[in-house]
Amino acid sequence: MTDISTFEQPKGLPHEAGFGDYVQLLKPRVMSLVVFTAFVGLMVAPVSLHPVEAFAAILFIALGAGASGALNMWWDADIDAIMKRTQSRPIPSGRIPAGEAAAIGLTLSCIAVVMLALATNILAGALLAFTIFFYAVIYSMWLKRWTPQNIVIGGAAGAFPPMVGWVAATGHIGIEAVLMFAFIFMWTPPHFWALALFMKSDYSAAGVPMLTVTHGRKVTRAHILGYTLALVPVPVAAAFTSIGGPLSLAVAIGLNIWFVIGAFRIWFRPEAAAEADGYKVEKRFFAFSILYLFLQFGAFLADVLLRPYGIGGW
């Protein structure tokens, strides 16, 4: 018998989570999108913060997003355990108890909101609090299991970060912040419905009323096209404001053309053809939608950063 036998974990005891498990609880991939868009929102604002304040603002916006992700995982633990895509998350896999996730989510929410308000201004803190509330309560607890429009309305939660970044710098909500919000808000439905097209069985098994489950794929394809067309004018309009310039406009036009072509291809595609090639077009559209968002926000940032050199901006 060796000494190590004394360290064997008895069966029935809860699993002790490592630090990485807690990081997973905060949805780091979603957080990367939040960090990027909030960073752009803050950088393109006409008022510049001290670098330490700017860093703190981005950090606490990201922390707030992570906290809402933990609350979402706590609430959705039952359906996460059913869906293949989410089965390995910390709660359904048994690495973190659900109650602990809720406590972490609530605690980090409070820290993020208070610290953002102290580091920048009260309005930014209040907007972050509303974002967390919207994602955790309005979307996760209410809309997600109730209506196939869950993605449309819930998309607002993901659209707030650049606005919070802008408000952190300026202290008020400008037209540019509203357009950045509208851009992500309109981008979310085609992005998620493309995912739902090749993940239908997952949502169906979990009883989540995604549009693909309640109205079928043909309707979902039409909705993707409709929302993509509605999205087109938003980045173009933003490109004409103080955060835009020729580069933003060119990128908006170029990306929109590709995105609309992709949406039309999805709309025209018969279901049998999609199944035959493993939803190749839908998967490519989904991947491109992520690139589209990053490139468009990158163009806004580039236009503002290049302005002092006489290249960017109007």
Next chain:
Amino acid sequence: MAIHVTHELHKRRFSRNLGLGLVLAAFVVLVFALSVVKVTRGDPMKGYDHTPSAGHLPRVDAEPAAVDSGVQP
């Protein structure tokens, strides 16, 4: 013979403790840096005790001498 703590459970526990320790240390550094920035810029002193200091009030330049008649309003 010394007992060597090499079980996977201890590694996980150590990673959690180390991670949390580093996060707390980073938080302390951040709050300190924020305090330094705020204090050196004078932000919190502007309205200390609800009484803005004279140095932080907007300057009133070129007040005509004739207006200052010495009569208290």
